[in-house]
Amino acid sequence: MNLITVGISHKTAPIEEREALFFSGKELPSALQRLTEVPAVQEGVILSTCNRVEIYGLISDTKEGEEKLKHFLCRNVPGRVGKMNGKLYTFLDDESVIHLFKVASGVDSMVVGESEILGQVKQAYQEAVKAQTTGKVMHTLFQKSFQTAKMVRQQTGIGKGFVSVSSVAVSLAKKILGGLADRKVMILGAGEMSQLAAKTLRDEGVSSIVVSNRSYDRAQELAVLFNGKAVHFEEYPRFMNQVDIIISSTAAPHFILSKKTVAPLMKERKQRPLFLLDIAVPRDIDPAVNELDNVYLYDIDDLEGIVKENVTYREGQLVLCYSLIEQKSERFMSWFHQIRSSR
């Protein structure tokens, strides 16, 4: 009786190959049913996300179990297991436990320390419980993985700091302006980046969005999309004293905002804080604008720099995470050995 993990992940294969093995939510119940019909498999859980497809199981024969599970994962398509060679991995017993604990804690994720995966592991477990493919061992193993994930997140900095450009931008806006609910945003330039930024901020609940673009039609399109207001490009300076956040991503070859234009604006705004995001390359806003009181200017490099710092910090926490995970897995394994010898 052994524990086993067979799977494929973002670390071993690109998305084109992972998606061929992906189980959708609809497929999962029947797949779990088929899993129990595989000889040598006593208990099993299928974890299927966009970054990984893995089967966790309890098997009676290691060699046969591994083979059968690989074929199961490859949907028994002839020759596929051979093709996937080197991309499919297998972990046994303590390694399998350590792997699950790493996955649940977000340590093995593409974005190190992300927390979404824990919810996905929980759901995978619940699906298996519903399909009655879990027993005492899988039940205990998964409960321990949730506990370990919680402990790792609490006792290390693995989940600290924002690690995407948009989440960093939103967190900065909140740090400067407080809540974003009654804030007004101006978008200069109607490119893809602006659209993304507008969407993120709308999701955060900003009260209104003003869009200005060299081509007025394009500005209107974007304004309609976000329930905003389109403004002719020559007129946008008139609206600058009404907004709290300006996101600039025009194709202008030179600065469109300088210290000279923003300084009188701040007086007009009665020094209300202004958050400027310059995501254009080449830049739209003269960096000297940041020297003005109550103006906070960030360009794309600043945001990416913060992301990088946070990622480095999280990676620095990995050693601590591993040692916690190892401790927890040892404890689980001693329980597992007892169960095994009593059967």
Add this chain to the structure above:
Amino acid sequence: MANIFLIIHILLSCLSYLGFSLAFFSAVVFLWMERRLKAKHLPKLGFLPWSLESLDNFNTKTLMGGFVFFTVGLIAGIIATKQRFGRFFIGDPKELWSFASWLFYAGIVWVRFSYTLRGRKVMLLASLAFGMVLFTFIGVNVFFQGIHSIR
């Protein structure tokens, strides 16, 4: 019987010190956060739970509260002086420092509400003013002799 104005004077002065202390505390946190946000060098473990906006609000409220208590407390003090010494002002060093502090805080309230200044500069002024209040509260007793001295 203790002079009622003297009691009001002491009570309100203490309350005003409390307000100014809270204003000072929020000013220091604001200045630290503002500096890091401007330098784009954010603390690794994240900021304290407040935003610049909320610190600014808190600072304004506590400073205003402190200023109102300070003003009324000062008037009560003047009346108490009149009752005890027959004059409104006796030139006590703490008296003089208090008037100077009051003028300083009045200046801050004015620039804040006329929107001449906001943010970092107001916080710097609030920190300086608190230094002056501290000196009025403690330093004057140490360096000068007067009716407020602890004998």
